[in-house]
Amino acid sequence: MSKKLTKREEDYSKWYNELVVKADMAESSGVRGMMVIKPYGYAIWEKMQAELDRMFKETGHENAYFPLLIPKSYFSKEASHVDGFAKECAVVTHYRLKTTDDGKKIVVDEKAKLEEELIIRPTSETIIWDSYRKWIQSYRDLPLLINQWANVVRWEMRTRLFLRTAEFLWQEGHTAHETKEEAIEETKKMQGVYADFAENFMAMPVVKGYKSESERFAGALETYTIEALMQDGKALQAGTSHFLGQNFAKAFDVKFTTRKGKQDYVWATSWGASTRLMGALVMTHSDDKGLVLPPRLAPIQLVIVPIHRNDEQLDAINTKVDKMLKELRSRGVSVKYDKRTTYKPGWKFAEYELKGVPLRIAIGPRDLENNTVELARRDTLTKEII
Numbered sequence: 457m458s459k460k461l462t463k464r465e466e467d468y469s470k471w472y473n474e475l476v477v478k479a480d481m482a483e484s485s486g487v488r489g490m491m492v493i494k495p496y497g498y499a500i501w502e503k504m505q506a507e508l509d510r511m512f513k514e515t516g517h518e519n520a521y522f523p524l525l526i527p528k529s530y531f532s533k534e535a536s537h538v539d540g541f542a543k544e545c546a547v548v549t550h551y552r553l554k555t556t557d558d559g560k561k562i563v564v565d566e567k568a569k570l571e572e573e574l575i576i577r578p579t580s581e582t583i584i585w586d587s588y589r590k591w592i593q594s595y596r597d598l599p600l601l602i603n604q605w606a607n608v609v610r611w612e613m614r615t616r617l618f619l620r621t622a623e624f625l626w627q628e629g630h631t632a633h634e635t636k637e638e639a640i641e642e643t644k645k646m647q648g649v650y651a652d653f654a655e656n657f658m659a660m661p662v663v664k665g666y667k668s669e670s671e672r673f674a675g676a677l678e679t680y681t682i683e684a685l686m687q688d689g690k691a692l693q694a695g696t697s698h699f700l701g702q703n704f705a706k707a708f709d710v711k712f713t714t715r716k717g718k719q720d721y722v723w724a725t726s727w728g729a730s731t732r733l734m735g736a737l738v739m740t741h742s743d744d745k746g747l748v749l750p751p752r753l754a755p756i757q758l759v760i761v762p763i764h765r766n767d768e769q770l771d772a773i774n775t776k777v778d779k780m781l782k783e784l785r786s787r788g789v790s791v792k793y794d795k796r797t798t799y800k801p802g803w804k805f806a807e808y809e810l811k812g813v814p815l816r817i818a819i820g821p822r823d824l825e826n827n828t829v830e831l832a833r834r835d836t837l838t839k840e841i842i
Contacts, residue, residue, distance in 0.1 A: 459810055463744050468688040469616075472739060476617045479747050479811050481734065489615040489622030496811065497734065499755035501625065504733055505605065507657050507752075508627060511649050517601040517629060522583050524606075525574040530582035533707040540674020541578045544610040548574040576609040581675065581700075581726060584630045585708040592632060592722060594713045599642070600632040618735035619692075626730035632710065632722040636701070639723035640678075643699040646727040647680040650695035658733070659750045660684050660740045662694060673726070677701040686739040694736050697727035741835075747812025748835055757790040759808045763801050763820030770795065773819055809834060 459478055462470045476482055481497030484490075493501065509519070525548060531541070552568035555561065577583065584602070592600060609623050618624075629646060633639040647664055654662045667679040676698035683691040704710070705721035714720050741748040751757050760780065762773040777793055784791045792813075794804055801818065808816055818830040832839045 461744060475738060475742060482617045489612055491617050491621050496755060500753055501731060501734060503753050508653055511653060512603050517603045520602050520604055522580050522604060524577055526577055526583045528573045528575055534675050534704060544578055546576040546609045546611055578608055578610045580628055581704055585704045585710060588632055589708050589710045592710055592712050595634050595715050598632060598634045603627055603629045618731050624731045626728050628728040631725045636723050639725050640699055643680055643697045643725045647697040650729055651682050654682060654694055657752055658737055673698045675700060675703050684736050692736050694733060695729040700724040700726060746810030749812035749814060751814045754814050756792045756813045758815040759813045760793045760817045761801050761804050762795050763818055769821050772824055776824060
């Protein structure tokens, strides 16, 4: 496959689609609308996940995990919520397969129909609030601050890798509070966490705002958002935080005994960010040569490429580089030494440029003599001898 990309000014959408695939971030799968996140792309997502997880825990949240499958009856308890997701839901109706009598095909066993159909989660409010009803009894149990890392399925018809897929990875926070004021404070706080992460970890400027009534999350009284401006002049939603009021508490009968000894419904929030951030990262920083990754998100922060004509020269370079590797890794730098002889240096330069590696060092026999290296920056495309 040719690594040459369509230029952004020619076809921005095509440039994006080609870059995600050619940089080995992701590819389409055998399931319509679903993607395979390849190791290089997943390594970037892991770095995002680790930093967000750290920020959530610093603000008092804990991780939990809830079922992938949700009874259909749970959705009917919150009318506006089911209306918002009904057209995107994937439904499980049977629990067993069987072979046909001739043994040539696998079919659904018509006798294995579920008593109640199950929804593959498009989001987890309903299944989580069913648990909260059992967990929350008193004001002493509040606030309840839970986050979940999971996958969700929303049966999208028009899909693009990372930006809109039928299945995607995300985190979803779900919190319960004693008062309306505390819930609103939580909603705005998490919007701030997302903005902080986007600007200071992804180097992606965002605008904080809120959605119009028609654009709010299904079941929310208010939806706060962060929006990032992409290179094509369009805004991309990069994270949302929802004030849910008492809607889900009333739907699932989540009451608590107040400080005055009375019964009341808790106040709720939910908030989430997904692998759409990967698409935002690509479209914010990258250029016609490939990815441009901020060092904090780069799986490989520095690559070293030897320049040699024979094995003797390579052995001498290896000796020098081994010392460099130990020093760099001791300082926490993610470094790769690409001494493969099956590819020429020029091919390697283009490959790591495409993958957005922030720094590249080239070292050859003359550099050994002069105790120098050539250092190239991906963001500015400049080179210098140091």
